[in-house]
Amino acid sequence: MPNQKQATRMRLLLSLSLVGVVFTVAVILVGVWTRLVDAGLGCPDWPGCYGRLVVPDAERAMAHSPDAPLEVFKAWIEMIHRYVASTLGLLVIALLVLGMRLRQRPGYPWGVSLALLAVILLQGAFGAFTVTLKLWPQVVTMHLLGGLAVLLLFLWLHLRLRRFAAGDTGEKPRRRLTPLWGVAALLLVMQLALGGWVSSNYAGIACQGFPTCNGQWWPQMDWSEGFHLTQTVGPNYLHGQLHADARVAIHQGHRIGALLLGLALVVLTARYWHEARVRPWLGGLLATYAAQAGLGIANVLMWLPLWLALLHTAGAVALTLCLALAIWHWREATGRNETETTGQGAGECLMRQ
Incomplete structure (x- = not known):
């Protein structure tokens, strides 16, 4: 009993x-x-x-x-x-x-x-x-x-x-994260924070057009004001308090962060693609990143419709889960040559659990 x-x-x-x-x-x-x-x-x-x-x-x-x-x-x-x-x-x-x-x-x-x-x-x-x-x-x-x-x-x-x-019982040794995994995780956290900063300062459509911003590759921006983290507490920040150039800087920072994160994920995938157990998760990670990047571009081009902005947040959540699951399975892998499982596609990043 x-x-x-x-x-x-x-x-x-x-x-x-x-x-x-x-x-x-x-x-x-x-x-x-x-x-x-x-x-x-x-x-x-x-x-x-x-x-x-x-x-x-x-x-x-x-x-x-x-x-x-x-x-x-x-x-x-x-x-x-x-x-x-x-x-x-x-x-x-x-x-x-x-x-x-x-x-x-x-x-x-x-x-x-x-x-x-x-x-x-x-x-x-x-x-x-x-x-x-x-x-x-x-x-x-x-x-x-x-x-x-x-x-x-x-x-x-x-x-x-x-x-x-x-x-x-947890006594089995697990692999420690390599610097490459750490860089990818750090860049993802920074990109998520940038996304929150864009949203909270209402900078989602500060840049019109893609890949340029307001018709320029490097428009006028106020980085010091856009990332001034000691803003005054007290005013109502509904709809934001920053001027246009500061919001453009925030938006551009988010775009640059997305590019750096994408490069890190490509390098990470290339480095560990040979490991059969981790390969489906890395493929799912790249596919989710590509979808999320597409949603971000669509939000700019379509002027941030409610449903698409919500979907972009869902993409950020999915990307977070994918990287976490990739890290988990990489640490759990024994390093031995494992038999590849058929039918494991990119979508498994959200389905296997």
Whole structure:
């Protein structure tokens, strides 16, 4: 009976951790949608909305915050984002409770579980600061990176739980990351941060046209103002505060970052393509990058339509997952000549897990 209970517990842990991965993607996309429809300040306070747990009527909203008129649609979008984010926190707590009895077992990822709790609490704080600091770009960017960190921790927890359920105590040596993997990961983090900086400063269409920007290969730009990280806290940053040349610099920085990331991924793929176990993941990584680059170009040429901007964020999430899974499988590979598996295509980067 104890073994049966433990098996049930493990199945539940595996299921919930995988649900956490999928649900985190949903939370990130709902958060981005909230921002894209300018609903980030739909509720002027936190954690409630005009002092309530649900969106109140106009009269109560006016009594609570007379300087912030109620827009019902935007307020509900903001609250829906908060509801789903809170559900994600409850899921983390459930995983901790279920794993409590297994935390002393060799190989159980208790440290990953605690790290996930810490990051989800920090992410909640960033959510509060996003509202109270009125969409301050630094906080908005960190909020996006925090969401991606939660996603990666859920993924890592799920993979470690699968390893633990298979009887691996973690004593088997894994390969350490080489500098090439580190460079690719660092460039991806920087590009994600740049993407958040573009969005939070409303620089998505600061450059018109591609591959040139406003008809020039190197237009007039204000780099110091565009990347001035000590912006004043206090003004409402809805629709941005920077002038045109600063936004152009941010946009161009994002384009340059995309180019550098693409070069790093091509070099990474060329270096490790001979390894059969890692090859499908590297192919998926390059395919996802190509799709993401295409979405970025389309956003510029089509003037940033809502659905396409949301899809571009989904591409960033997919690229993050692909690199994480490529790293995992590279570290797990034994280095022996392995038989290639047929039918493994680029799309497996999102399907195998």
